[in-house]
Amino acid sequence: MKDSLKLVSKITAHPDSRCWFVAWNPKGTLLASSGGDRSIRIWGREGDSWVCKSVLEEGHQRTVRKVAWSPCGNYLASASFDATTCIWRKKQDDFECVTTLEGHENEVKCVAWAPSGNLLATCSRDKSVWVWEVDEEDEYECVSVVNSHTQDVKHVVWHPNQEILASASYDNSVKLYKEDDDDWVCRDTLEGHESTVWSVDFDKSGQRLASCSDDKTVKIWREYEPGNEQGVVCNGTAPTWKCICTLSGFHSRSIYDISWCHLSGAMATACGDDAIRVFEEDTTSDPHQPTFSLAAHVPKAHDQDVNCVSWNPKEVGLLASCSDDGDIGIWSYQPQH
Amino acid sequence: MGGGTRLENANPLIFQRSGERQLTTEEEDEEFADPIDDREIFDLIRTINDPEHPLSLEELNVVEQVRVRVNDNDSTVSVEFTPTIPHCSMATLIGLSIKVKLLRSLPERFKIDVHITPGTHASEQAVNKQLGDKERVAAALENSHLLEVVNQCLSGRS
DSSP: OTTSEEEEEEEEOSTTSOEEEEEEOTTSSEEEEEETTSOEEEEEEETTEEEEEEEEOSSOSSOEEEEEEOTTSSEEEEEETTSOEEEEEEETTEEEEEEEEOOOSSOEEEEEEOTTSSEEEEEETTSOEEEEEEOTTSOEEEEEEEOOOSSOEEEEEEOSSSSEEEEEETTSOEEEEEEETTEEEEEEEEOOOSSOEEEEEEOTTSSEEEEEETTSOEEEEEEEOTTOTTOOOOSTTSOEEEEEEEEOSSOSSOEEEEEEOTTTOOEEEEETTSOEEEEEEOTTSOTTSOOEEEEEEETTSSSSOEEEEEEOSSSTTEEEEEETTSEEEEEEEOOOO | OOTTSOOSSSSOOOOOOOOOOOOOHHHHOTTSOOOOOHHHHHHHHTTOBOSSSSSBTTTTTSSOGGGEEEETTTTEEEEEEOOSSTTOTTHHHHHHHHHHHHHHHSOTTOEEEEEEOTTSOTTHHHHHHHHHOHHHHHHHTTOHHHHHHHHHHHSOOO
16 A cells, blocks of 8 residues: 555645635546635646646635536536635636625535536535526526534535435534425435534445544445345335445544545545545445455645545546645555555 | 623632743753643643633633643644533633634644533533534634634733
């Protein structure tokens, strides 16, 4: 496992501030970062180095917690502690703020686009998850407010190919939502973590979900349809999600983010102990009781907490990370079989 | 906090302040690599003002040197504080003040954990969780009113 994760580049992205989040555009050519300095920066590769292509300021009054690209790559959404979400439209190398989505009572913690690009989800410290519909005129309308969590909602992510939404919360649970009769409803609550769930990510198939928590564990959940051979009990016609694996003992502090690569299946974690770790599923393990091995561990990946990890969607093994130290790290992962 | 409001704990026990720290010859030597120790951390937090009394956290026995643990090698600091009464509504604010003081004073490499002394507060778990959530702490410190209150607690008294 030695040297399987190598540093390609370190970028001073948000000096004198935290870098909270990084997100690749769908083509994998641009990386957006957000920080405590209220700005969003867009990074692109020029030869061997990464350069800042644009700085998006004046959209938010407070910390920009997370950003998300639309599936077409022409829009960027930003979630801020100022209780709003901004939508930015790309114009060549520049971005302009075209809409500000308002309604949450306080800090917006996360934003995510559905694979179709027609739906957007936001979540907030006000405990709610909002689903927004985007029409052809670029108008955004809130179609549902779901108050299923009992605490601060930290993260939202869409299923890779279905209109299913997952959220993670300070109430220690993960919830899954589906549209039902023009309204969005909670279909399943995944309980098992003993503290805040900071992030969730689906695998490529969307049949499995990985969650990471302040309890220092990662859990893998699997969807079981009614009538499944394994005898997992379902409530009526809805599928049920069951925890099939817990990775414990690997992380020494809170795990702030998890990214499950859709190209390689490798799973990366961002931890409050400054380390980045990569896990690989053991190919011979039972799919209903899988085991994972630590395939890479960089103890001092950053000088402070690692807040986010993100696999490039097109280039296998290219990983971006960011930290409280304000830096972005670009890494190259080489599995060693 | 505000004038005229009834105090939650009107007659707190007051404890003796510790004396000035005795500097060793090694500590006075600039060349000597001197790790941060428990007493230095304690000195940073013992003079923090209580939000409702004109007394320091040390005088109210909210902080004690024996409840400070620092490991300079591992860059970790852990502080337990003891609210004066089990239903103290100021517990989160006091913990936040301790955390902010240490965040501002220590090198950035330090991981700072601030907890309530086990068994001394009714909402111990909830307060600990809140103080351990750096995202909520960051959001709280962007609130100018709250920041002002924290800064008042941290403003030095002679």
